[in-house]
Amino acid sequence: MSMNALLPVIATLAALAIAYIPVGNYMARVFQSQQDSNIESAIYRIARVDPRASQHWTHYATGVLAFSMLSVLAVYALQRLQPWLPLAIGMEPVHPDQAFNTAISFTTNTNWQSYSGEQAMSLLTQMAGLAVQNFVSAAVGICVAVALIRGLVSKATDGRIGNFWVDLTRTVLRILLPGAAIAAFILISQGAIQNFHAPQAVQTLTGAVQNIPGGAVASQEAIKELGTNGGGFFNANSSHPFESPNQFTNCLEIFLILVIPFSLTRTFGKMVGDTRQGWAVLSAMLVLYFGSLITVILAETGTIIHQPGAPAMEGREVRFGVIPSAFFAVSTTMTSTGAVDSFHSSYSPLGGGALILDMLLGEISPGGVGAGLYGMLMIAILSVFIAGLMVGRTPEYLGKRIGVREMKAVSLYILTMPVLVLTGVAVSTLLPATPDSLGNVGAHGFSEIVYAYTSAANNNGSAFAGFGADTPWFNTTLGYAMLLGRFIPIIMVLALAGFLAQQKPVPATAGTLPTHRPQFVGLMVGVALIVSALTFLPTLVLGPLVEALEVM
Known part of the structure; x- marks a missing residue:
């Protein structure tokens, strides 16, 4: 393990540290501002939205669900009708079960793909369907996180947590669009393509004919990473040179994946009026993140289990090496990002198992945009409840009591x-047709199935290479896993926000549990690990751990 191999990791983490405070502070100002831009005011007039009207949590949740279900229908229709729409470039209609799966996938911020993008989707479907959902599905996650923060800081007792339509508009126009535009220009400057070309037939140096695909790649790549969406314009995903041309863009994409989820902890601290709370949540995220990163790097470089010779490069991003590949893999599996620059099925058993565990934690370190923050806040509230039981006091978090209603919402979420x-x-x-979809047999084949449902239910979207998910069974069941895995937790979070907003804050006393100290950070980390370990340890034993023992 050389220092040169670690430099991209160090540089990217340094850039994230520099961006943390300004980006977090900016997002806090976005959601606390009482001023609307001219464009926003025009949107509210057209949509007949009163931007100053705060919604009860049930109305906020209704807005989230209605908007998302309409998004599913729109993306489904685009796929089924694409041959008769502009920019079809010869694509056929996507078959119904795959169109159903893809529509849900992109609406739920999962971006699971059971197809090759350049061979299945028209340019219009990619831009008006998939890329648009990359913006708005990411925005929905941020809106829900902000609504939970408002529930924690509310001093009223009416259960109102803000206006979904205002939060959605501001997130897209003030945060995601500017960030994605800057990132897209940088990607184009480095060689990522951005055009409306159909595939071009060219003659290679050996005399063969090869089709070179085109498309609006840089713009989609930027928001797919910034919004922790994932997916890929091309089947090779972020290892394709048209999506990520060089080492710099590989690091840029990792930066884009992590910058909003980590910075939202600063936003949380600013909005609750105590930045120490944001630092505590960030610290818990970082402990889990670096624990996984170190484990995967050691596993892939052969430090944990000896591998004769140099570390294997099969399935890794051969342009950059094992460590940058592991860095990308950990960053995507610890967020809800389905982008990959290497194939996780090729990782060592312990390395691949760690990537599965990253998702099984609930993707809270730092998790997807918005989803990671509200997921970690659920862990914080559960930790407060457990601590309260141990000392015999009524649990409180940021001045709000955690009672029966609140714990029911947290439990259903978890x-x-x-x-x-x-x-x-x-x-x-148990299904006899399942082996036909597996690229491997035995423990590794079992891990492929575990990874697929873990990725879907956690709205991640990445997959073990070699797993054939384009079947009616997997398209349908994984689609429902994505749908329920996204919206049942969101409803629970919004319900919790409403319950907290109905309470008057209680003053801190000498017996109040401090939630900004290292002891509480350790408690959150322990609760996150115990909840996942107790639930999924038998599953991990049957897959990655058995495979690891087989190669020892």
Whole structure:
């Protein structure tokens, strides 16, 4: 392990550290501002939205669900009708179960793909369907996180947590669009393509004919990473030189994936009026993130389990090496980002197992845009509840009591993903047709199934290479896992926000548990690990751990 191999990691983390405070402060100002731009005011007039009217949590949740369901229908229609729409470039209609899966995938910020983008989607579908959802699905996650923060800081008792339509508009126009535009220009300057060309037939040096695809790649690549969406314009994803031309763009894409999820902890601290709370949440995220990063790097460089010779490069990003590949893999699996620059199925058993565990944690370190913050806040509230039980005091978090209603919402939030993953894996392993979709047999084949349902239910979107998901069973069941794995937790978060907003803050006393100190950070990390370990340890034993023992 040379210092040169670690330099891209160090440089990217340094850039994230520099951006943390200004980006976090800016997002806090966006959501606390009482001023609307001219464009925003025009949108509100057309949509007949009163920007100063705060919504009850039930109305906020209705807006989230209605907007998302309309998005599913729109993306589905684009795929089915694409041959008769502009910029079709010869593409056929996407078959119904795959169109269903893809529509849900991009609406839920999952971006799971059971197809090759350059061979299945027209340019219009890529731009008006998939790229647009990359913006608005990411914005929905941020809106929900901000609504939960408002529930924590509310001094009223009416259960109002803001206006979904205002939050959505501001997130897209003030945060995601400017950031994606800057990132797209940088990617274009480095060689990522941006055009409306159909595939071009060219003659190679050996005399063969090869089709070179075109498309609006840089613009989609920018928001797919900034919004922790994932997916890829091309089947090779972020290892394709048209998506990521060089080492600099590889680091840029990792920066884009992590900058909003990490910086939202600063936004949280500013909005609750105590930046120490933001630092505590960030610290818990970083402990889990660096624990995974170190584990995967050591596993892939052969430090944990000896590998004869140089570390294997099969399935890795050969342009950059093993460590940058591991850095990208950990960053995407610890967020809800389906982008990959290497194929996780090729990783060592322990390395691949760690990537699965990253998602099984609930993608809270730092998680997807918005989803990571509200996921870690759920862990914080659960930690407060456990601590309160141990000392015999009523649990409180930021001046709000955590009672029966609040814990029911937290419990349903936490249980949704394990039920979806374990049910999907259990049923799929019993079906006689499942082996036809696997690229491997034995423990590794089992890991492919586990990874698929884990990725879907956690709205990640990446997959073990070699897993054939384009079947009616997997398209349908993974689609429902994405749908339920996204919106049941969102409803629970918004319900919790409403319950907290109905309470008057209680003053801190000598017996109040401090939630900004290292002890509480350790408690959050421990709770996150214990919840996942107790739930998924048998599953991990049957897959990655058995495979690791086989190669020792």
